[in-house]
Amino acid sequence: MNKLKAIIFDLDDTLYSERDFVLSGFKAVAAWASLNLGISEEKGYATLFSLYNAGIRNNTFDRWLTINDINRPEIVAELLDIYRQHLPKISPFSESIELLQALSPSYKIGLVSDGYLEVQQKKWSALGLDDFFDAVVFSDSLGRENWKPSTAPFQLVLEQLKIDPKFSVYIGDNPRKDFFGARQLGMYTIQVKRTESEYGNLQPPGLDYCPHLTIDSLVEVLTSIDKLEQHQALF
Ligand SMILES: [Mg+2]
Missing domain, CATH: 1.10.150 (DNA polymerase; domain 1)
Structure with a gap:
């Protein structure tokens, strides 16, 4: 289980x-x-x-x-x-759809995204992923001061999902802002660091900004979740 x-x-x-x-x-x-x-x-x-x-x-x-x-x-x-x-012409990574299909029968799925609200909403509707998601939080709807690394958007998504932080994982790419707020609440964190990653090589400002695990691609998420399941006590 x-x-x-x-x-x-x-x-x-x-x-x-x-x-x-x-x-x-x-x-x-x-x-x-x-x-x-x-x-x-x-x-x-x-x-x-x-x-x-x-x-x-x-x-x-x-x-x-x-x-x-x-x-x-x-x-x-x-x-x-x-x-x-503008109405963006963008598509999800093919592995995003495969991963969401694999996860959605067993896990609640959420989104926490920074950026100007209107822009993020346009991206979100262009990507067509909404049906996979149980809760979607655009941090800008809480005000600019609540963009990541604030804990506020993470708190909100967890409330909406009715999940305790210690039973959740946040997956992001940017060590400057993606993992600090999540970790403050007790969530697990995974960095996806693609070779062509724009922010992946930024230095985290401190240890509490570092992810628990780093992977090269979303393809490795399922294995990482298994690792977290087996070794929760280590973190
Ligand atoms: Mg990002």
Whole structure:
């Protein structure tokens, strides 16, 4: 009989690739800019794509306007709106669906996800995973101060699932914020650290930010849960 009762997931870069969301947003921005700024859609997208591949994660749209000789910084807010409000074309990792199918007969399934509420809701509806989930918490609905690593969104998901923290596992990718709040409550934690992971190599700020287990892919989740079941006393 399982001791663990609930498996709770992070969203971005855990159940789908956040890069796909970013590129989908860039496509929406490039389409808008071709109509409104006279930048060719194909070229506009190619430039955004190369900025992303070069590791640019801040002020992307400012840089992009500069590259295109457009000196209208007031447009950046508009581009950000288009990016955040577009209907994303994203899909879950294939192993996400296989895993959820395998887990859902035996465990309650939950989500705790950070990010702007509207953006996360659009991603969530595009991914089509909702039927697998018994509780979904977007931390932004509790206010910006309750984004991870706050314990608040974890508390809420556990309340909704009616599960004691010590019988639950949180699976995420980012050691800066995913595991601290969960561990504070007594949940188990697993980091999925893909080779192409954007945040996986960030240094956890302290020991209590570290996951109990680290795996390379969601494929290893079932084995990890077995390990946690067998060795609960070790943690
Ligand atoms: Mg994440």
